[in-house]
Amino acid sequence: MALAIAEAQFHVLAVDDSLPDRKLIERLLKTSSFQVTTVDSGTKALEFLGLHGEDASISVHADHLDVEVNVNLIITDYCMPGMTGYDLLKKIKESSSLRDIPVVIMSSENIPSRINRCLEEGANEFFLKPVRLSDMSKLKPHIMKSRCKEHYHQEEEDDLLSNSDSNTSSNPTNNSSGTDTISNPTNNSSDTTDNSSGDSSSARKRKAEAGKDEISPKTSRPRHS
Amino acid sequence: MEAKMQLNTLMANMFATGLLDDQFRQLQILHEGSSPDFITEIITLFCMEGEGIINDLAKLLNKPFVDFNKVDTLLYRLQGSSATVGAQRVKDTCIQFHKFCQDNTRYGCLDTLDVVRNDFYDLRSKFQIMVQLEQQVWTFYRKH
Secondary structure, eight states, X not given: OOOOOOOOOOEEEEEOSOHHHHHHHHHHHHHTTOEEEEEXXXXXXXXXXXXXXXXTTSOOOOTTOOOOBOOSEEEEEXXXXXXXXXXXXXXXXXXXXXXXXXXXXXXXXXXXXXXXXXXXXXXXXXXXXXXXXXXXXXXXXXXXXXXXXXXXXXXXXXXXXXXXXXXXXXXXXXXXXXOSSOOXXXXXXXXXXXXXXXXXXXXXXXXXXXXXXXOSSOSOOOOOO | OHHHHHHHHHHHHHHHTTSSOHHHHXXXXXXXXXXXXXXXXXXXXXXXXXXXXXXXXXXXXXXSSOOHHHXXXXXXXXXXXXXXXXXXXXXXXXHHHHHHHHTTOHHHHHHHHHHHHHHHHHHHHHHHHHHHHHHHHHHHHHHO
């Protein structure tokens, strides 16, 4: 049995308009040691992620904010009223701050053209519903891959910035969503845990002081379930 | 323990008659080891959502002009959540229902709606008994 190391867990945002389905995916994720937030629509998902219908390349610089929405993976139902899972996927991939977050699509229908469309748009994985516990093991590899990509991008930016003047008071590369209120998703379980995990992954942390490197992602790994 | 025996019999019956399928067993696996309320919560949500959908289906089908697209969308929701909780019979009836929807046959739909309603309420009442028995069993084992 793994030691109870006080590491932050990976945080998954689950999107599904169906109540029982949300309950199931939440349970599957929690059983697999993920921190979970569930929302019932694509619109609420975007709000939670910090996109308010605008391009999220407008980052929020607010050092007094101690809340950072760190989402390591998004799993969404395909068929939802209003904004479908596909629409949500597109919005995420169009956003400079969110596009590196892996996205998994779920659907009760096994339609190859639908699956291909999603994969072409950048979805990392497709699950047929009802989702099973065994599907959960497919999530971490996507998260780890995106963290490596993230780290690589961060290093590149650091190189660029360190070549410029030493003014680092504002960090144009901060892509963490600056929502100062975490909208409580419409969710029956009062069990949705807090969303600010100490371990940043897809969200990039600001540089602290001039000259001091505070680069994420941290090298700590979550314990495997 | 009486309640445990009754519960086992009930569950065996629900599986044997095709009311529940293997997905429900998956839920039972997830249920184990922690929060005792997972199964209760998910089937309660299913029942709440299901009842609402069935009522809405009735309203839509009783309109002078039936919007079969809306009917189908609702049906898809019910079918999906039935699949999620392992409600096999309700799910299969939804599949039948969907065919009538595609053919735009109101009376076929209305007849199948009756079947769905019966299947759903049959399942719901058995779920309610199941939850009560579970509660008794749990209370018993807590004391002993």
